[in-house]
Amino acid sequence: MIHTTLRHPTADGVRRASRKIARILPYTPLLPVEINGVSLWAKAECLQPVGAFKIRGGWHRLSDLSDDVKTRGVVGVSSGNHAQGVAWAARKLGIQATIVMPSDAPRIKMDRVREMGADIVTYERLSENREEIAQALSEKTGATYVHAFGDPWVIEGQGSAGIEIAQQMEERIGQMPSRLVVCCGGGGLTAGLALACPDAEIVPVEPEGWDDVTRSLSSGEIQSVGDNPPPTACDALQTLATYPMNFDILKARSCVGVTVTEAEVRDAQRFAFARLRLVLEPGGAVALAAALAGKVTLDDRTAILLTGGNVDAEKFAKVLTSQD
Incomplete structure (x- = not known):
């Protein structure tokens, strides 16, 4: 691979990336939200200039x-x-x-x-x-x-979201995040957050059938999605397998992933639109879906990342009007 294996991502690299990004982009909002009776936080990366944390x-x-x-x-x-x-x-x-x-x-x-x-x-x-x-x-x-996720600079850049979350949460409640629930494809964002927030639990969330990171962490070895993965609306998370660079960071943190169904993803898209007035693409809603479905432990120091909002208008309209 060209220009991606020269070094490994570091926590210092994440902090440097955060300073660089802060010079050209404002922090994305950290929004209060109540889920299943728990007040917690949602990081609206869908409001970036390109509609995603990338x-x-x-x-x-x-x-x-x-x-x-x-x-x-x-x-x-x-x-x-x-x-x-x-x-x-x-x-x-x-x-x-x-x-x-x-x-x-x-x-x-x-x-x-x-x-x-x-x-x-x-x-x-x-x-x-x-x-x-x-x-x-x-x-x-x-x-x-x-590379979209197997690049040390990309991992560090994505991790800058965790630096922002920690600063925003400390300003608002005087505490650091206990848990970050994260939409996961190849693991660039999850690995970056693991470096940015070493004391927080990192929970990768993937769509069913595309859960290579979840299964890799469970087995202790990198797994692929297999030859016939199911169709999914989460186009942003259709990664066949993570990279050793990402896996090693997550494995060292003993991360445990979870999966969500397509119906749970649609529920999350509708919830974000109704409660937060945000448009989320399917892949950007899986972390929220896991929280709404009760698949993740929640407390008042939990932050959920809403990672992308680039969805075709017609498809989004169908999600909003469907009854599943």
Whole structure:
């Protein structure tokens, strides 16, 4: 892999990323919310300029590139949120970005990536290897491959959300978070939060059938989703397997993951819209879904991450009007 295995992510790196990000982006809101009789907190990363937390890792990674490396461009792989994070940072820094995206990625995500000036190369999610496509593009052009979760800079950048949560919670209740409930795909955000908040329990949440991180942590070895994973509305969380870099951080913290059903995800989307006035995409709602379904222990120092809000309007309208 190009430019991703040079070092390991660190807590100091997360703090440095947080300082860099604070210079260009305001903190996202930490909203009070009551769930099952418990008052706790929801971190609205869906309100980032690209509609997701991925802007953090994108900015930390690209802004650390040397001027010479920047001239060769960057390549990313994403169903849409990491793509937007990389494209946003690339545009701001004057870097050419190419994103490898699945052909079935939500149209809204593809449109916004193009709006930010990035080129898109599509692939078939279940029959083509996106890593091989991205690697080939990187090797051909000399562009830096910015992996969506298996990159130390990306992990550190995502972890900056935990620095914000800790500061916001200390200001409001004088205490640090006891638990962070996190939407999990490849484990970039969960690993970053584990570094940012060493005293908090980190709970990765995944959609059923795409629970490679949960099963990996349970077995003690990296597991993949298998050959025939079920369909899911959580396009942002369709990762086939985590990376050793991410797994080692989470394993060292003895993290235990949980899974949620598609119906529970829709319930969470409706809850966020009705109670928090927020639009969440399915993948950005799984942590909230786990809390609402009683699958996670909650207390007044628990923070739930609402990680993305990039959802097609028609699909979201159907969720709001469905009765399941």
